[in-house]
Amino acid sequence: MVDAVAPYHAAFVAGMRGTYGKVLSRGLPRITRYRPGASRFSVVDPSGNIITFIRRDEPTELEYGGSKELAGLARVLDNARILREFKSDDQAAFRALNSGLRRHGDAAPAVEQALALAALIELSTALGKVELVPAWGDRLRALPLTAEERDQIRHSIATPDTLTPWLPHP
Structure with missing residues (x-):
């Protein structure tokens, strides 16, 4: 859980662009799309491990x-x-x-x-x-x-x- 997910998403997107020349949204590795205001996103590494970043104040129900x-x-x-x-x-x-x-x-x-x-x-x-x-x-x-x-x-x-x-x- 993090206070804000947008900066993390931006950092992963920049790293992915730097490494692969584009943002990968399918296959391995990949990152899920992030809409402004969303409270979570996930990163999947080349082995298929998933890390989900969740905004601390995300609704629980x-x-x-x-x-x-x-x-x-x-x-x-x-x-x-x-x-x-x-x-x-x-x-x-x-x-x-x-x-x-x-x-x-x-x-x-x-x-x-x-x-x-x-x-x-x-x-x-x-x-x-x-x-x-x-x-x-x-x-x-x-x-x-x-x-x-x-x-x-x-x-x-x-x-x-x-x-x-x-x-x-x-």
Whole structure:
């Protein structure tokens, strides 16, 4: 447990870039993605040993399946966040978002749809399912979002540049 996880993540990212020329997010070694405000991340060494850095004030109680106070796509987004950040299970988060967007997307506000699409774009890139990205990107581009909402979407994922073709800067 540490007081702040962001400096540790930045140090590991810099070391990985220095050693490998890029940040490795799959295979061994690797580091999990870190979104601003997240309370944990993990580093996996070449032998498969995992070290998880957890912010000291991280909530101790999690509602797996998404917060019961939320409904529809908002609850799906919360569940996917837990799967990614606390369980490090990108595949399960991908499945939850894909299914949740199909079930609840039409009734959800545009910003929730955009958050789900942005996460799916990032996850499909990380999981090697890049053939799915253009369709989700086109859907993201078609949503009526304000400049503030576009910034919110960009800040919701660890690699905002992934969204540039579909969510350009104003």
